[in-house]
Amino acid sequence: MTNILLIVFTISLLYFAIANRLMTYVKILTLQGVILFGVAFIELRELNLLNLIFILLETIIVKALAIPMFMRYVIKKNNITREAEPFVPNFVSLILVTIIIIVTFIISNVINDPHLHKIYFVTALSALFSGLYFISSRKKIITHVICYVVIENGVFILSLAVGNEMPLLINLGVLLDVFVSVFLLGIFINKVGDVTSDGDVAELSKLKD
Amino acid sequence: MIIPYLTGSILIAGALFFNQKKLVSKLLVVTFLIMQWGFTVFEIMHKGATTYDYFSTDALAVLLLVTLSIISIPALTHSYEYIYKEKDNPRARGIYYGALVLLIMSLTAAYLSSHIAVTWIFVEITTLSASALIFHRRNAGSIEATWKYVFVSSISLVFVFIGILFLSIALGKGHEEGMFYEELMVLSPGLNTFWLKMAFIFIFSGYTAKLGLVPMYTAGIDAKDKAPTPAAALFSSVLMNVGFVGFFRFYKVVANTSIHPWANHVVMIAAFLSIFVATVYMLKVKNIKRMLAYSSIEHMGLIMLGLVAGGIGYYAALLHLILHSFAKSALFLQIGHLYKTFKTKNIYSIGNYFKFNVPGAVFLLLAFIVVTAMPPSGLFISEFYIFKAMFEGGYLFLLIPVLILLTMIIWSLGKNILKMVFIPPVGFDESKVEPVNSLETFSQYLLLGLVIYLGINPPQVFVDLLHEAVQNLTF
Numbered sequence: 044m045t046n047i048l049l050i051v052f053t054i055s056l057l058y059f060a061i062a063n064r065l066m067t068y069v070k071i072l073t074l075q076g077v078i079l080f081g082v083a084f085i086e087l088r089e090l091n092l093l094n095l096i097f098i099l100l101e102t103i104i105v106k107a108l109a110i111p112m113f114m115r116y117v118i119k120k121n122n123i124t125r126e127a128e129p130f131v132p133n134f135v136s137l138i139l140v141t142i143i144i145i146v147t148f149i150i151s152n153v154i155n156d157p158h159l160h161k162i163y164f165v166t167a168l169s170a171l172f173s174g175l176y177f178i179s180s181r182k183k184i185i186t187h188v189i190c191y192v193v194i195e196n197g198v199f200i201l202s203l204a205v206g207n208e209m210p211l212l213i214n215l216g217v218l219l220d221v222f223v224s225v226f227l228l229g230i231f232i233n234k235v236g237d238v239t240s241d242g243d244v245a246e247l248s249k250l251k252d
Numbered sequence: 253m254i255i256p257y258l259t260g261s262i263l264i265a266g267a268l269f270f271n272q273k274k275l276v277s278k279l280l281v282v283t284f285l286i287m288q289w290g291f292t293v294f295e296i297m298h299k300g301a302t303t304y305d306y307f308s309t310d311a312l313a314v315l316l317l318v319t320l321s322i323i324s325i326p327a328l329t330h331s332y333e334y335i336y337k338e339k340d341n342p343r344a345r346g347i348y349y350g351a352l353v354l355l356i357m358s359l360t361a362a363y364l365s366s367h368i369a370v371t372w373i374f375v376e377i378t379t380l381s382a383s384a385l386i387f388h389r390r391n392a393g394s395i396e397a398t399w400k401y402v403f404v405s406s407i408s409l410v411f412v413f414i415g416i417l418f419l420s421i422a423l424g425k426g427h428e429e430g431m432f433y434e435e436l437m438v439l440s441p442g443l444n445t446f447w448l449k450m451a452f453i454f455i456f457s458g459y460t461a462k463l464g465l466v467p468m469y470t471a472g473i474d475a476k477d478k479a480p481t482p483a484a485a486l487f488s489s490v491l492m493n494v495g496f497v498g499f500f501r502f503y504k505v506v507a508n509t510s511i512h513p514w515a516n517h518v519v520m521i522a523a524f525l526s527i528f529v530a531t532v533y534m535l536k537v538k539n540i541k542r543m544l545a546y547s548s549i550e551h552m553g554l555i556m557l558g559l560v561a562g563g564i565g566y567y568a569a570l571l572h573l574i575l576h577s578f579a580k581s582a583l584f585l586q587i588g589h590l591y592k593t594f595k596t597k598n599i600y601s602i603g604n605y606f607k608f609n610v611p612g613a614v615f616l617l618l619a620f621i622v623v624t625a626m627p628p629s630g631l632f633i634s635e636f637y638i639f640k641a642m643f644e645g646g647y648l649f650l651l652i653p654v655l656i657l658l659t660m661i662i663w664s665l666g667k668n669i670l671k672m673v674f675i676p677p678v679g680f681d682e683s684k685v686e687p688v689n690s691l692e693t694f695s696q697y698l699l700l701g702l703v704i705y706l707g708i709n710p711p712q713v714f715v716d717l718l719h720e721a722v723q724n725l726t727f
Contacts, residue, residue: 156444156447158444184399191403191407194410195410198414209428209431219376219409
C-alpha cells in the first residue's frame with residue numbers, strides 16, 4: 044500500500060511539470076499532503092500514540108489543508124496572474140523530471156544498501172531535485188514557495204524512512220514545516236505582495252554588484 | 253540555568269515588542285545585557301557541566317559565548333542611541349530590539365547545544381530573527397534582501413536536515429543517542445562511510461549559508477548590506493560563528509573517521525573558491541558594506557584552510573575566528589557612523605572623513621591595518637600560523653595562489669579606505685553634516701584593542717581554552 048502511495052506521489056511530480064495554472068499546483072500540494080498522511084498512518088503504527096497523533100494531525104491539517112488554503116488566499120489577495128509562466132516549455136520540464144526520476148532510481152540501485160528503503164529514497168530524492176529544478180525554472184515568488192513545499196514533502200518522506208527508529212527526526216521535519224508555513228508564508232508573502240505588483244522575482248533583482 | 257535564561261530572554265523580547273516607551277525599552281535592553289553577562293559568567297564558572305542533557309559548556313562554547321556577549325554590548329547600545337535618532341518610530345524600534353534580543357538568545361543556545369538537532373533548531377530561530385532585522389527599513393531593497401535571505405537560509409536548513417537524516421542512516425538502528433556530539437564521537441569509527449560522506453556534504457553545504465562560503469554565501473552579503481549596521485555587525489561576526497559551530501562540531505566527528513582526508517578536500521575546494529570569489533568582487537564593489545561583507549567571506553575561507561591544513565592550523569583557525577569577530581564588528585559599527593555623516597554607502601561619494609570625524613577616521617586607518625592582518629594586528633599572528641600550517645602540511649600549491657589573492661584584497665581594501673579617509677568627495681554638500689560625538693567611536697577602539705591584545709599577548713586562560721577546543725582533532 045505504501046508503495047502505491049509513493050508511486051502516486053512521484054507521478055504527482057510529473058503532473059507538476061506539465062501543469063499550467065497556479066491553482067493546479069495548489070491542488071497537487073493538497074494531494075501530496077493526503078498521500079503523506081496515508082504513508083505516515085501506515086508506516087508509523089509502532090510509534091507511541093501521542094507522537095503518532097501529532098504527526099498525523101500535522102500532515103492532514105498543515106500540509107493538506109492549511110498551506111494550500113493559505114496559498115489560495117495569497118493568490119487571490121495579491122491578484123497574481125493564474126498562469127504559472129515557466130521559463131521553459133512544459134514538454135522539456137516533463138522530460139527533465141523523468142530523467143531526474145530515472146537517475147535517482149539508478150543511484151539507489153547502485154548504492155544497494157540494506158539500511159535503505161529504496162522506494163522512499165527514490166521518491167524523496169526525485170522530489171528534492173525536481174523541486175530545485177522547478178524553483179529555477181519558474182518565475183513567480185509564489186511558485187518558488189510552492190516548490191519549496193514540494194522539496195519539504197520529499198524530505199518528510201525521507202524522514203519517514205528512518206522514522207520508526209528515530210521519531211525525533213520526524214518531529215524536526217514537522218517543525219520545519221510549521222516554521223515555513225507560519226513564517227515564510229504567513230508574514231512574508233503578504234509583504235512582498237504589497238511592494239511588487241505581480242509577485243514576480245524579476246522585480247527582486249536589484250541587489251547586485 | 254539555561255531554562256531561566258531562555259524564558260527570561262523571550263519575555264524581554266516580548267516586552268520590547270509591545271512596549272512603546274523609549275525609557276522602558278532602554279531599561280529592558282540593559283536588563284537583557286545584565287542577564288546575558290550573568291548567564292555567561294555562570295557558564296564560565298560551570299565549564300564542563302551538562303544541563304538538561306541537551307546543553308553542555310565545552311571550551312568552544314565558552315569562547316564563542318564570551319565573544320558574543322562582548323560584541324552584543326556595543327551592538328545593542330549603538331542601535332538606536334547613536335544611529336537611528338532621525339527615524340524614531342516606536343513600532344519599528346520594538347520589533348528591532350525584540351529581534352535583536354531573540355537573535356542573541358538563539359545564538360547563545362546554539363553555541364551551547366550538545367545535540368545536533370538542537371543546534372539545528374536554534375540556527376533556524378536565528379534565521380527568523382535575523383530576517384526581522386534585515387526587514388527593518390521596509391523599503392524595496394530590504395524586502396529583496398530579506399526574501400533572498402529567508403529563502404536561501406530555508407533551503408540550506410533543509411540541506412542540513414537531509415544531512416542529519418543521512419547521518420541517522422549511517423548510525424544504523426538503535427543508536428538514537430548517537431545524535432549527541434559526544435556519543436557520535438565515540439561511535440564515529442563504526443559509522444557507515446558512504447552515508448557519512450553524504451551527511452557531510454549536505455551538512456557542510458547547508459551551514460555555508462551562515463558560514464559565508466561558496467556555494468551559499470550570496471544571501472548573507474545582501475543581508476549585511478541591507479540590515480542596520482549594528483545588526484550587520486552581529487551578522488558578520490557572531491552569526492557566522494554559529495555556522496562555524498554547527499559545522500565544526502560535526503567536522504570533529506568526521507576527523508575521527510577514515511573519510512577525514514576526503515572531507516578536507518571538500519572543505520579545501522569550498523574555501524579556495526570563497527577566497528577567489530571574495531577577491532573578484534572586492535576589486536569591483538563600490539558599496540563599502542558589501543565590500544566588508546566580502547572581506548568576511550575571505551576570512552572564513554582562510555579559517556577553513558586552517559582546518560584543512562591541520563596541526564597548528566586548528567588552533568590558528570579558532571583564534572582567527574574570534575579575532576575576526578571583534579575586528580569586523582567594530583568596522584561595521586563605525587560604518588554606521590560614516591553613513592550618518594555622508595548618507596550614502598557608495599565609496600565614490602564618501603571622502604575626506606578626517607575633516608568631519610577625526611577619531612572615526614583614525615579608527616578606519618587602524619581598522620584597515622588590523623583587518624588586513626598587518627602587524628601588530630592579532631589577525632597577523634593567526635594568519636601567519638595558518639600559512640605555516642599550510643606550508644608544513646604540503647599545501648604549497650594552494651598557499652601561493654591564496655597569497656596572491658590576499659595581496660589583491662589588501663590593495664583593493666587599502667585603495668578604498670584611504671580614499672574615504674583622505675580624498676575629498678565629488679559634489680558633497682558639507683554644510684549639512686551633523687557634528688559627531690567622538691565618544692561614539694570609543695567602543696570600536698576597545699574592540700580593536702582587544703584584537704591586538706589577544707593576538708600579541710594572549711592570556712593563559714584564552715590559550716588553554718583554544719587548545720582544549722581543538723584537542724580531539726587528529727593530525
